[in-house]
Amino acid sequence: MNLYNPLKVVPPLVTGLWTTFKSTLKKPVTIQYPEVKRPVRERYKGRHELKRYDNGLEKCIGCALCAAACPADAIFVEASENIDEKRFSPGERYASTYEINMLRCIFCGYCEDACPTEAIVLGDNYELSFTDRSQAIYTREMLLDPVPAGGEPTPREVEPGSFDRSIPEMKDPA
Amino acid sequence: MTEAVENQVEEQAQPEEKLVTLTIDNIEVSVPEGTVLVDAAKKIGVDIPVFCYHPKMEPVGMCRMCLVEVGRPVFDRATGEPVLEEDGSPKIQFGPKLDTGCTVEVSEGMVVRGYTEEVVDARKEVLEFLLTSHPLDCPICDKGGECPLQNLTMRYGPGTSRFIFDEKHHAAKHVPLGEIIYLDRERCIQCARCTRFQDEVVDDPVIGFSQRGRSLEIVTFSDPGFDSYWSGNTTDICPVGALTTADFRFGARPWELKASASVCNHCPVGCNTTVNTRREAKSGGELVIKRMMPRQNEYINEIWMCDKGRFAHHYTQSEERLTQPMVRNEVGELEATSWEAALDLVAEEFKAASDGLVTLAGARLSNEDLFNIQQVTEKLGGKALQNTHMAGGELVASVGVGQGSNLSDLGEGDAILVVASDLEEEAPLYWLRIKQASERGATLVVANPRDTKLSSKANYELRYSYGEEAAAVMALLGSISPKTPGESEAVKKLSRGQEVKDAATAISEANNLVVLYGNEGTGLATSQSLADACANLLVATGHVGKANNGLIAVWDKGNTQGAYDMGLVPSEDLAADLMSAKAAYIVAADPAGDDATLAEAIKAVEEDAEKFLVVQELFLTESAKLADVVLPVQANTERQGTYTNAERRVQIFYPAVPAPVNVHADYAVAANIAERLDLKLQKVIPAQVMAQIAETVSDYAEVSYTKMAEVEEQWPIISSEDVFYGGTSYENEQGMGQQLQPASQGGESPALSFAQVADAPKVDGLLAVPVTRLYDRGSTVVPTELLSERLTPTSVVLSPDDAEKLSIEPDAEVTVKLNGTETKAQARIEAGVPQGYVLVPRSVGIALNSPSPVEIKA
Ligand code: SF4
Ligand code: SF4
Ligand code: SF4
Ligand code: SF4
Ligand code: FES
Secondary structure: OOOOOHHHHHHHHHHHHHHHHHHHHOOOOOOOOOOOOOOOOOOOOOOEEEOEOOOOOEOOOOOOHHHHHOOOOOEEEEEEEOEOOEEOOOOOEEEEEEEEEOOOOOOOOHHHHHOOOOOEEEOOOOOOOOOOHHHHEEOHHHHEOOOOOOOOOOOEOOOOOOOOOOOOOOOOOO | OOHHHHHHHHHHHOOOOOEEEEEEOOEEEEEEOOOEHHHHHHHOOOOOOOOOOOOOOOOOOOOOOOEEEEEEEOEOOOOOOEOEOOOOOEOEEEOOOOEEOOOOEOOOOOEEEOOOHHHHHHHHHHHHHHHOOOOOOHHHOOOOOOOHHHHHHHHHOOOOOOOOHHHOOOOOOOEEEOOOEEEOOOOOOOOOHHHHHHHHHOOOOOEEEEOOHHHOEEEEOOOOOOOOOOHHHHHHHOOOOOEEEOOOOOOOOHHHOEEEEEEOOOOOOOOEEEEEEEEEHHHOOEEEEEEEEEEOEOOOOEOOOOHHHHHOOHHHHOOOOOOOOEEEOOOOOEEEOOHHHHHHHHHHHHHHHHHHEEEEEOOOOOHHHHHHHHHHHHHHOOEEEEOOOOOOHHHHHHHEOEOOOOHHHOOOOOEEEEEOOOHHHHOHHHHHHHHHHHHOOOEEEEEOOOOOHHHHHOOEEEOOOOOOHHHHHHHHHHHHOOOOOOOOHHHHHHHOOHHHHHHHHHHHHOOOEEEEEOOOOOOHHHHHHHHHHHHHHHHHOOOOOOEOOEEEEOOOOOOHHHHHHOOOEEOOOHHHHHHHOOEEEEEOOOHHHHOHHHHHHHHHHHHOOOOEEEEEEOOOOHHHHHOOEEEEEOOHHHOOEEEEOOOOEEEEEOOOOOOOOOOEOHHHHHHHHHHHOOOOOOOOOHHHHHHHHHHHOHHHOOOOHHHHOOOOOOOOOOOHHHHHHHOOOEOOOOOOOEEOOOHHHHOOOOOOOOOOOOOOOOOOOEEEEEEOOOOOOOOOOOOOHHHOOOOOOOEEEEOHHHHHHOOOOOOOEEEEEEOOEEEEEEEEEOOOOOOOEEEEEOOOOOOOOOOEEEEEEO
């Protein structure tokens, strides 16, 4: 190939520049992360969140079924007893320790499937970066959702006997 | 074993039983007559699901879970011949309805079908019905994961329900039956296993059903609630999570637990246990003991254990544990130091003391510890003592129960003598097994100065006064062979009356005889004569040297027998022995804390600059506070070792949790001291210590860790897969232990000494006698907060008459003047306490070694 033959060099150059020119007129596909973030898909599986009921009580009852279901052994749960003066969740039991090691988690969502109260949900957050292994352990406080408007933070004092069931009342499937 | 003995063992193991052959799910099986279908099926590995049936209790047929099709062969009425089908097989007539497999007994030619559609449907329906009033809160239920209802629903359940959801029954979920056991009323399926257990098995009917139908609930009638030493077992056999312990409440999910085999050392029974552990964030990620469960050993505890063994484990992980060796510095304070420095100092001082060394070891230690400690002492020519007030270890080694004994073999035609023992308080499992033997038809003779729980089962009850224990046994012996020389007044007095003569006849005619002596009201001296008397009775009636015959001492500590076997002897005068010591080596004992006079003796040792005191302990006890050197050691849950129980069965316990970094096992500490005294002892592997014991102690020649770890097939079959059958007791995969042969079984004729029979001591006024209570205030019990309300208070027990005479109200505070000390105590009044005597529970704060005059002031 003769590199000095203008007939062979110019047309491809023009084609290229034309493509560039066309692109400058198109809507850009890149976004200015982290200032701008793209919304995730509806069933995206990001960092876990521990949910609350509307009244602010935690949904998690410390049953450790998520930990049992987890194939990566990423979850550690320890339960304690609720009392009406110091209630975290409905029923007798709440998770006094709840930890997920995000370095182990494979974001399979089995924990979500196992949860009897829909307390643990894989959320939208994918920004998981650490400078140290120990930071990868998300504790209960880090995972818990903020208290919804109108709800009260936990622990709180409640009327005796008002929240004595752990599992939400089941609907008649019929 | 000699041939004759061997034959005998076999005969006993297999009494004449008629076998019946039947077919269950197309598998043929032959089982003894009287077996119920569920058990027969279990033997061939066919599961008939049950809820209310339990292999250790009588069937009641309440839950209908075990429904099966039962067919029987048809016989021609005229000829009596079985009717045959066309193909020549016997014709089987099936019942019009399903039968409960737990109540139907096997019969010849029976055909059982557990797989037909009708049976499958019946199971579905029973489960569907049970679940109409079940909360299904498995996620928060402590039983979830090892729950029969859960497992059987998964396997046989319908999956859906036809019942109306809104009519689901709701009831109280957190009902304390006392502070130890919680009831969840919603979860109860009304199988009555718990109430039947309390009533039939342990004879403590303190819980029962109240109301009817859906309102039926379990209630407790006692104060405090569920007042029984056995309550924990109901949580094992409850087929749902209706009964759970406060100790394990929300402690862990069962599948998260690690299991290690262990042996309880709270009493001389030596129940096999499983220690369940889990890492805990609250404890900084440490492995923590979550619960103690029974482990099956049909020679010892079957599938049960008492509440002391189950709950009193918290001491092992107490904050108060010692973690550093300490040496007293110039200003007289204990200061942490290195092991090297501490051990060098100890060895140097021991060498200097030479035969002035006095060693005192407690029998909570393992055989390995006791052996090494004894060897160190022997090397220097010192005195090796053990901390006990019971004598007779050598006698048990000579005429103890024979190899191959099992209290479950005793029944019709056999006799048991229990003397000077409040058996349930001293060794709960022995009480249970003796009670069961008596229910199987064994003749039970109970000799005690007052009523105990065992009395109600006694065929013959012999009463004597405190101090006449040996005389009571000699009176029995005298009625059998009247030639017994040198009878004392007491023997003569006790020999009168028909009851003694009848009891003596029963004993002399028995096929097998086991004698248990305890420590109700005895001190070391009386205990010795009592043991001698019992041994004489056994030898005179020929009940030694064979299985299921011989002597059992209901020791005051877990491994007292092991301590005797390792050559440690009790001290007749501990204070004097300690005073005379140039160096004292105190291990797992707290004389200063137990007894003020001993505290004086220890103080004298401590104050004398020439003398040297070493305390090797878990805690900074009163004695440790006075020591020159304190050596921290590992708890039994942190290491391996063996205990020898009162029937001389040697058993291994295994480590469950890691030990604190800087503490060592007792045998290792002793071996390290030995090393500095040019004595080579094993210090790394307990099995090697045992090998050395086997070389040195002739009775242990056959003992090895390998043999102790051998398992046998046991009945009932308990396995982790089918918790519905036997409960959540653990399967024994770690060994049944090895029973030692008493010398008499080896053909040696026992060396007996004539029992020194004393008359009851005469005092003006009241006589204080020591008795044992299960829930005492020892250092291994007190750290368990759960039991705190049930522990025996610092108290004395008076008869109603004496209380009235002294105008003492029940539970009033009184001053007890005893052996020169004054103590404030609560006065309890119990009918049954003989007049003129004051019972002083051991280890609750009033020191009393043997009966002594006492003054009680309101
Ligand atoms: S998403 Fe999967 S791997 Fe991650 S914690 Fe849940 S169960 Fe475990
Ligand atoms: S998140 Fe759900 S499954 Fe996990 S412990 Fe809590 S309630 Fe149980
Ligand atoms: S509490 Fe448990 S053992 Fe007792 S009747 Fe109810 S289900 Fe049966
Ligand atoms: S009966 Fe004795 S050995 Fe058994 S658990 Fe109770 S205290 Fe321990
Ligand atoms: S009726 Fe047979 S097990 Fe309950």
